[in-house]
Amino acid sequence: MHGLIGKMTAVPGRRDDLIEAILQGVDDMPGCVSYVVASDASEPDVIWITEVWDDEASHKASLSLPAVRAAIARARPLIASFGPGITTVPVAGHGLGRSAAR
Amino acid sequence: MHGLIGKMTAVPGRRDDLIEAILQGVDDMPGCVSYVVASDASEPDVIWITEVWDDEASHKASLSLPAVRAAIARARPLIASFGPGITTVPVAGHGLGRSAAR
Numbered sequence: 001m002h003g004l005i006g007k008m009t010a011v012p013g014r015r016d017d018l019i020e021a022i023l024q025g026v027d028d029m030p031g032c033v034s035y036v037v038a039s040d041a042s043e044p045d046v047i048w049i050t051e052v053w054d055d056e057a058s059h060k061a062s063l064s065l066p067a068v069r070a071a072i073a074r075a076r077p078l079i080a081s082f083g084p085g086i087t088t089v090p091v092a093g094h095g096l097g098r099s100a101a102r
Numbered sequence: 103m104h105g106l107i108g109k110m111t112a113v114p115g116r117r118d119d120l121i122e123a124i125l126q127g128v129d130d131m132p133g134c135v136s137y138v139v140a141s142d143a144s145e146p147d148v149i150w151i152t153e154v155w156d157d158e159a160s161h162k163a164s165l166s167l168p169a170v171r172a173a174i175a176r177a178r179p180l181i182a183s184f185g186p187g188i189t190t191v192p193v194a195g196h197g198l199g200r201s202a203a204r
Contacts, residue, residue, distance in 0.1 A: 003140045005107060005150060019193050026196065034136060034197025036154060038105045038190035048107060048190050050152045052138060052197065088140035088150050091121050094128065095136025095154065095197040 001033065001090040002059055004051040007040075007083025015045050018078040022049070025071020031058025033096045045080065052090045103135065103192040104161055106153040109142075109185025117147050120180040124151070127173020133160025135198045147182065154192045 010018040019037050026035050031054040040046035053059040062068050090096070112120040121139050128137050133156040142148035155161040164170050192198070 001140075003138070003143075003150075005152065023194055029196075032196055034138065034195070036105070036136065036152070036192050036195035036197065038103075038154075038192040041105075041189040041191055048105075048188065050107065050138070052140075086150065087143040089143055090138050090140040092125055093136070093138035094131075094134055096138065 001096075002053045002056040003088035003090040004049070004053075004059070005086040005088065006049045006051075007085075008047050008049070008079050009043075009081045009083070010045045010047065011078050011080050012045055014078045015039060015047060018075055019047060021074040021078060022047075022071055024074070025065075025068045027067065029058075029062045029065065029068065031055065032062065033090075046083075052096060103198075104155045104158040105190035105192040106151070106155075106161070107188040107190065108151045108153075109187075110149050110151070110181050111145075111183045111185070112147045112149065113180050113182050114147055116180045117141060117149060120177055121149055123176040123180060124149075124173055126176070127167075127170045129169065131160075131164045131167065131170065133157065134164065135192075148185075154198060 022037055034052040036050045038048045124139055136154040138152045140150045
């Protein structure tokens with residue numbers, strides 16, 4: 001499996017809009033095992049996206065999907081900065097039900 | 103929902119043992135929506151645990167479960183250090199199928 005933990009800081013006051021823009025693009029991504037968008041509990045403009053994919057190729061392919069490209073275009077003006085992204089190799093756990101590949 | 107993103111560094115060379123020790127304790131945690139244990143793809147002794155819970159009370163209650171307490175006892179000597187933990191408010195996504203509460 002292939003995992004990503006990413007931090008983004010929204011333009012001040014636009015975090016909810018950023019989350020909404022991202023969520024509109026993440027249905028029906030083949031190979032996506034888990035994709036969670038969360039607000040930081042203490043930093044007001046920060047969001048975290050944690051992703052688990054079947055493999056790195058599925059993640060790369062998702063970036064070419066029309067819905068994902070549209071979401072990126074909507075989200076980009078709402079992003080002030082990106083944190084350092086972390087790449088992981090998920091081993092096991094709960095919530096890896098491949099519900100997104102249904 | 104209540105989310106956690108945690109980084110741990112294993113005692114050198116013991117990462118796989120640490121992951122195994124943790125995974126043995128995380129079945130049947132009521133209120134656990136997603137729990138993923140992952141190796142860092144570039145740092146050899148680092149693991150990341152990303153968790154989504156129904157609420158903070160479910161997470162706190164899990165720490166008293168016998169299986170979780172046993173897992174913590176097994177894992178502790180394999181942990182060299184903890185990174186700064188991040189607390190989140192998960193909004194939505196895939197893989198939040200509450201499979202752990204089955």
